[in-house]
Amino acid sequence: MRKDGDSGARADAGKHLPTGGLAVTAGDAIAPPPRPRPAPWWAPASDTERRVRGRGERAPLGFVPLAAVAVVFLILPLVALLVRAPWGSLPGDLTAPGVLTALRLSLVCSLGALCLSLVFGVPLAWLLARVPFPGRNVVRALVLLPMVLPPVVGGVALLLAFGRNGIAGQWLDSLFGVTLPFSTLGAMLAETFVAMPFLVITVEAGIRAMDRRYEDAAATLGAGRWLIFRRVTLPLIAPALAAGSALSWARALGEFGATITFAGNMPGRTQTMPLAVYLALQNNAGAAITLSLVMLAISLAVLVGLRGQWFPRR
Amino acid sequence: MSLEARVALRKGTLDLDVGLTVEASGVVVLLGPNAAGKTTLLRALAGLVPLERGRVVLDGEVLEDTAAGVRVPTERRPIGVVFQDYLLFPHMTSLENVAFGLRARGTPRATARARAHEMLDRVGLAEAAGARPRALSGGQAQRVALARALATDPRLLLLDEPLAAMDAGARAELRRGLTRHLAAFPGTCLVITHDPIEAMTLGDKLVVLEAGRVVQAGTPEELSSHPRSRYVADLLGLNLYRGRVDQGAVRLTGGQRLIAADPLPQGEVFAVVPPRAVALHRTLPDGSPRNVWRGEVQDLDVVGNHVRAHVAGELPVIAEVTPGAVASLRLDDGGPVYVAVKAMEIEVYEA
Numbered sequence: 001m002r003k004d005g006d007s008g009a010r011a012d013a014g015k016h017l018p019t020g021g022l023a024v025t026a027g028d029a030i031a032p033p034p035r036p037r038p039a040p041w042w043a044p045a046s047d048t049e050r051r052v053r054g055r056g057e058r059a060p061l062g063f064v065p066l067a068a069v070a071v072v073f074l075i076l077p078l079v080a081l082l083v084r085a086p087w088g089s090l091p092g093d094l095t096a097p098g099v100l101t102a103l104r105l106s107l108v109c110s111l112g113a114l115c116l117s118l119v120f121g122v123p124l125a126w127l128l129a130r131v132p133f134p135g136r137n138v139v140r141a142l143v144l145l146p147m148v149l150p151p152v153v154g155g156v157a158l159l160l161a162f163g164r165n166g167i168a169g170q171w172l173d174s175l176f177g178v179t180l181p182f183s184t185l186g187a188m189l190a191e192t193f194v195a196m197p198f199l200v201i202t203v204e205a206g207i208r209a210m211d212r213r214y215e216d217a218a219a220t221l222g223a224g225r226w227l228i229f230r231r232v233t234l235p236l237i238a239p240a241l242a243a244g245s246a247l248s249w250a251r252a253l254g255e256f257g258a259t260i261t262f263a264g265n266m267p268g269r270t271q272t273m274p275l276a277v278y279l280a281l282q283n284n285a286g287a288a289i290t291l292s293l294v295m296l297a298i299s300l301a302v303l304v305g306l307r308g309q310w311f312p313r314r
Numbered sequence: 315m316s317l318e319a320r321v322a323l324r325k326g327t328l329d330l331d332v333g334l335t336v337e338a339s340g341v342v343v344l345l346g347p348n349a350a351g352k353t354t355l356l357r358a359l360a361g362l363v364p365l366e367r368g369r370v371v372l373d374g375e376v377l378e379d380t381a382a383g384v385r386v387p388t389e390r391r392p393i394g395v396v397f398q399d400y401l402l403f404p405h406m407t408s409l410e411n412v413a414f415g416l417r418a419r420g421t422p423r424a425t426a427r428a429r430a431h432e433m434l435d436r437v438g439l440a441e442a443a444g445a446r447p448r449a450l451s452g453g454q455a456q457r458v459a460l461a462r463a464l465a466t467d468p469r470l471l472l473l474d475e476p477l478a479a480m481d482a483g484a485r486a487e488l489r490r491g492l493t494r495h496l497a498a499f500p501g502t503c504l505v506i507t508h509d510p511i512e513a514m515t516l517g518d519k520l521v522v523l524e525a526g527r528v529v530q531a532g533t534p535e536e537l538s539s540h541p542r543s544r545y546v547a548d549l550l551g552l553n554l555y556r557g558r559v560d561q562g563a564v565r566l567t568g569g570q571r572l573i574a575a576d577p578l579p580q581g582e583v584f585a586v587v588p589p590r591a592v593a594l595h596r597t598l599p600d601g602s603p604r605n606v607w608r609g610e611v612q613d614l615d616v617v618g619n620h621v622r623a624h625v626a627g628e629l630p631v632i633a634e635v636t637p638g639a640v641a642s643l644r645l646d647d648g649g650p651v652y653v654a655v656k657a658m659e660i661e662v663y664e665a
Contacts, residue, residue, distance in 0.1 A: 222418040236404070
């Protein structure tokens with residue numbers, strides 16, 4: 001199957017070409033022309049600039065101050081966190097036994113949630129992207145529901161499903177003697193519940209966007225389905241896999257509502273970092289800030305690690 | 315080596331129904347306009363698109379037969395494919411790309427790598443073994459794709475527009491290289507193209523596909539002398555001759571001599587005579603034309619605002635003349651004419 005884009009001019013490249021210019025086809029290795037450097041917002045647009053930049057690039061009146069408010073609003077709390085951090089007592093706070101326990105538990109639970117999301121979410125994403133089974137859209141909507149569901153509601157729902165008297169939980173209890181609520185495994189499951197949809201939606205988009213003809217090429221070379229998936233599909237969707245993993249891991253790491261509802265708040269077993277922060281804020285604000293700083297650092301690391309994915313380089 | 319295929323399927327607006335028989339090894343070129351179903355036919359042969367009706371038999375082995383319910387999956391067909399934009403796996407080096415098929419078929423890693431090295435060496439790319447596809451030029455990528463497809467020793471090799479991604483300057487060179495590699499391939503080879511020059515130079519046999527049907531099949535000579543459809547006529551409307559450079563002229567396979575302007579290349583060549591460079595006269599022309607021979611106007615074809623005259627004779631040729639010339643020379647009456655072509659107008663290049 002030919003790529004449909006072959007014959008069409010690339011939209012973004014065409015925009016900068018004078019009319020009557022050659023159509024740039026996808027096959028040509030022509031770099032898009034460099035974007036004109038945007039002038040400062042206060043500079044009046046010249047006629048040439050208006051022509052080059054085209055419609056829609058000059059902000060409607062009032063957008064710039066409104067956007068500035070948004071930026072300040074988003075950044076100020078983070079600045080406050082840094083300004084008010086008890087830098088002097090930081091080393092002591094960080095190494096306090098409770099902190100380390102919560103940090104370790106958080107990492108175990110969030111990484112466990114990520115693993116569960118990968119093991120079950122990637123096949124689900126593949127099926128949603130590739131197999132046109134009846135009710136696919138309904139399944140997708142239901143699977144993505146936890147993304148928009150208030151986490152506390154998720155926790156309650158988990159309790160009703162996997163709690164000691166839940167519809168699945170009572171069987172788990174009587175058949176295998178497994179009790180999920182108020183256990184580390186329970187905390188991990190609560191985090192998986194809210195985190196997996198992020199992985200599924202990102203990986204599904206990645207699988208849909210990839211050029212399937214690479215898989216065809218692999219098949220003509222003698223590769224079976226599993227080999228194709230492992231050696232061709234997975235590497236090709238690696239960026240989406242990385243982005244989805246980071247998103248769902250970050251979501252799992254910060255999970256609060258579902259965890260505290262389903263797994264409780266037991267130090268060493270289910271008290272993850274967000275729970276510890278909330279608790280510490282009641283009696284030791286300094287420790288809460290310290291813990292928050294740790295999580296801020298982790299979030300920043302994820303953001304920096306994925307900057308290529310989320311902020312495409314021009 | 316033989317391929318016997320009948321492929322019938324519908325895809326979108328395409329209604330493909332094609333019979334294809336290749337008796338011996340050699341290069342068969344599948345020529346046709348866009349959306350004629352060339353790529354779909356190739357994908358069907360490779361097993362990437364299921365047939366609705368038909369069968370594919372390669373060297374007596376039934377690969378697909380809808381009547382008998384047989385369908386060998388793509389990965390178990392002895393078919394190598396060079397895709398249109400090569401589709402080299404971007405996350406693997408050239409060597410890993412070439413070794414992929416061998417590894418997929420269970421060859422131990424060391425053996426596969428050694429064989430991949432050998433294949434890359436054969437296409438002259440030993441030094442690019444460690445390079446990722448992104449770092450390769452178009453011509454290099456094409457050769458890696460060829461090496462990858464050949465590494466598993468397929469009995470049928472399919473190439474989809476192998477030269478389409480190349481710029482015009484590099485094409486002639488790459489075409490010669492490709493011709494050489496295909497000549498060394500022992501099995502059957504099917505090449506898709508929409509470029510008539512490519513079709514004439516690569517193929518021993520041409521199959522012209524139009525709107526999902528074979529409209530003509532035969533040798534390039536057969537096709538260019540007797541086009542049987544508007545498409546073929548337009549496409550092969552130029553006069554292409556094959557021959558050998560001999561004493562400052564081109565001796566054609568039929569024995570005639572064409573005198574072309576210096577410098578001439580050596581050995582086997584193609585000579586192209588554009589129809590508009592062919593002049594027709596009722597009397598022996600005087601003056602400079604170096605190539606003059608007798609012929610007989612057999613047919614006139616109006617194409618746009620000019621007329622194509624099919625002239626039979628010592629050297630069959632298509633001439634493009636003005637309606638005025640047709641009237642003043644009374645070409646529509648047929649009869650003998652003198653055909654004149656200036657040496658300057660004949661383009662000669664290596665085969």
